[in-house]
Amino acid sequence: MEPDRNWAGNIAYAAKRVHAPRSLAELQEIVRKADRVRALGSRHSFNRIADTDADLVAMRHLDKLLAIDTTARTVTVEGGITYGGLSPALHQAGFALHNLASLPHISVAGAAATATHGSGVGNKNLATSVAAMKIVTATGDILTLKRGDADFAGAVVNLGALGIVAELTLDVEPTFEISQRLYVDLPFEALADNFDAIMGAAYSVSVFTKWQGDLMQQVWHKARADAPPPPDDFFGAKPATRPWHGQCPRGRPRPVPCRRRRARTRPRCPRRRPGSPRPP
Numbered sequence: 411m412e413p414d415r416n417w418a419g420n421i422a423y424a425a426k427r428v429h430a431p432r433s434l435a436e437l438q439e440i441v442r443k444a445d446r447v448r449a450l451g452s453r454h455s456f457n458r459i460a461d462t463d464a465d466l467v468a469m470r471h472l473d474k475l476l477a478i479d480t481t482a483r484t485v486t487v488e489g490g491i492t493y494g495g496l497s498p499a500l501h502q503a504g505f506a507l508h509n510l511a512s513l514p515h516i517s518v519a520g521a522a523a524t525a526t527h528g529s530g531v532g533n534k535n536l537a538t539s540v541a542a543m544k545i546v547t548a549t550g551d552i553l554t555l556k557r558g559d560a561d562f563a564g565a566v567v568n569l570g571a572l573g574i575v576a577e578l579t580l581d582v583e584p585t586f587e588i589s590q591r592l593y594v595d596l597p598f599e600a601l602a603d604n605f606d607a608i609m610g611a612a613y614s615v616s617v618f619t620k621w622q623g624d625l626m627q628q629v630w631h632k633a634r635a636d637a638p639p640p641p642d643d644f645f646g647a648k649p650a651t652r653p654w655h656g657q658c659p660r661g662r663p664r665p666v667p668c669r670r671r672r673a674r675t676r677p678r679c680p681r682r683r684p685g686s687p688r689p690p
């Protein structure tokens with residue numbers, strides 16, 4: 411049975427029926443017979459954009475990688491594939507997408523349909539890697555569109571309103587590595603004064619704060635491994651001198667030795683003895 415809520419649980423879908431086709435022909439037949447129909451990706455939208463009061467088509471079974479064209483540097487996938495499903499297979503073949511969703515279980519077609527931004531201010535959004543698409547239109551027929559076609563640009567970020575995207579062809583590039591440097595204690599004033607420079611300083615930059623005091627606790631500076639090495643002083647933030655991971659609800663996380671870090675899924679916080687004062 412298909413889930414009747416979105417991933418966050420804040421939306422109960424109003425659809426009368428939820429289909430989950432296992433082939434393109436089955437998908438076409440469902441669309442042909444339906445009065446009104448809408449595609450359902452990985453259900454990560456927080457609003458009703460993926461909802462209908464008629465027929466929903468969950469794409470989760472149509473999740474295969476169909477072909478990698480090493481000459482054209484493209485990959486063709488079915489409309490239900492997720493970034494987590496696609497990326498390891500691409501990596502094994504020596505290729506990568508230019509940018510990824512922040513969560514592996516988000517569907518590529520859903521991300522493209524909504525122009526999901528991915529990470530890094532200098533990286534184009536996830537829809538920009540679409541080079542071609544096959545859409546099942548209201549009649550159940552297949553419309554193929556590719557970059558350069560008159561209607562292509564308007565069809566990629568379609569908000570699910572143009573039909574069901576059954577296949578996507580995406581640009582890929584040779585696999586690349588990302589190295590991450592962690593800085594601590596970025597002064598809030600430095601962030602406010604240099605926001606664009608800080609966020610644009612690497613392939614992707616993340617800043618974490620507990621909104622307490624004048625310091626941003628962590629800055630994750632993620633750069634392509636072949637980029638120049640990051641500076642030691644990053645707008646007043648200092649490189650972490652020991653491994654840190656995540657944010658701790660009770661103050662600063664305790665550093666976790668690297669060899670033990672892999673085994674643990676959550677950062678361990680310092681234990682507070684009953685009655686002892688909370689950390690600032």
Ligand SMILES: Cc1cc2nc3c(=O)[nH]c(=O)nc-3n(C[C@H](O)[C@H](O)[C@H](O)COP(=O)(O)OP(=O)(O)OC[C@H]3O[C@@H](n4cnc5c(N)ncnc54)[C@H](O)[C@@H]3O)c2cc1C
Binds near residue numbers: 525575
């Ligand atoms: C915890 C969380 C973190 C997130 N992080 C980010 C983030 O870092 N960056 C960001 O930009 N966004 C983020 N989002 C938003 C998310 O990426 C978008 O909502 C995206 O659209 C979700 O894709 P989906 O496949 O789950 O789409 P759904 O919610 O299932 O559908 C979204 C839209 O896409 C359409 N659609 C889906 N598949 C198809 C298809 N095959 N053919 C035609 N239309 C289709 C649907 O009809 C609908 O209109 C996040 C969401 C959550 C819940």
